[in-house]
Amino acid sequence: QKEVEQNSGPLSVPEGAIASLNCTYSDRGSQSFFWYRQYSGKSPELIMSIYSNGDKEDGRFTAQLNKASQYVSLLIRDSQPSDSATYLCAVTLSGTYKYIFGTGTRLKVLA
Amino acid sequence: DTGVSQNPRHKITKRGQNVTFRCDPISEHNRLYWYRQTLGQGPEFLTYFQNEAQLEKSRLLSDRFSAERPKGSFSTLEIQRTEQGDSAMYLCASSFPVAGQETQYFGPGTRLLVL
Numbered sequence: 001q002k003e004v005e006q007n008s009g010p011l012s013v014p015e016g017a018i019a020s021l022n023c024t025y026s027d028r029g030s031q032s033f034f035w036y037r038q039y040s041g042k043s044p045e046l047i048m049s050i051y052s053n054g055d056k057e058d059g060r061f062t063a064q065l066n067k068a069s070q071y072v073s074l075l076i077r078d079s080q081p082s083d084s085a086t087y088l089c090a091v092t093l094s095g096t097y098k099y100i101f102g103t104g105t106r107l108k109v110l111a
Numbered sequence: 112d113t114g115v116s117q118n119p120r121h122k123i124t125k126r127g128q129n130v131t132f133r134c135d136p137i138s139e140h141n142r143l144y145w146y147r148q149t150l151g152q153g154p155e156f157l158t159y160f161q162n163e164a165q166l167e168k169s170r171l172l173s174d175r176f177s178a179e180r181p182k183g184s185f186s187t188l189e190i191q192r193t194e195q196g197d198s199a200m201y202l203c204a205s206s207f208p209v210a211g212q213e214t215q216y217f218g219p220g221t222r223l224l225v226l
Contacts, residue, residue, distance in 0.1 A: 045217070051212060104153050
């Protein structure tokens with residue numbers, strides 16, 4: 001089992017719709033969870049961090065964490081074509097300084 | 112520009128040559144990370160520095176890879192006797208934890224092609 005798993009996509013949504021991106025992780029001791037956006041040929045950019053169970057909202061983005069289910073998700077409301085990118089989920093590995101990234105989900109927002 | 116910078120941005124080398132990359136973190140950041148990313152994959156952790164101390168190194172990193180952060184500021188990553196499999200984007204990130212939480216800021220990366 002991979003440490004962090006994401007569906008590679010592509011996930012296609014129409015402009016204005018809600019995009020839902022999911023991530024599961026294997027380390028029950030993980031404490032920190034992150035969503036990064038990466039445009040083609042560019043470096044990752046942090047969108048959201050979440051550390052406790054529940055929802056965290058920032059503008060059009062909502063991160064949801066469920067530690068019991070080892071599941072973290074990202075919702076993007078009112079999706080825009082400029083949101084088209086690869087979204088990377090990252091998790092800190094307990095007892096280490098390591099950040100483990102998933103392979104990313106490619107999102108396409110259709111105008 | 113006060114972000115993380117990396118040099119060079121692109122490097123083409125022949126198999127067997129040594130290469131060195133430099134990362135300049137955001138000035139007040141005491142944590143520095145190196146990652147490697149290949150096409151279609153997420154960044155893969157290579158090593159971590161807190162100030163000048165290298166506190167963690169991936170087991171995936173062979174003896175051909177070495178990293179330093181001599182004065183706790185900039186860092187270098189050297190790859191000796193490069194192989195074609197080393198072709199990848201090498202990313203540096205820095206952070207400064209606040210109240211147990213940290214945000215990693217990534218540099219633009221160095222794209223390495225080994226011929």
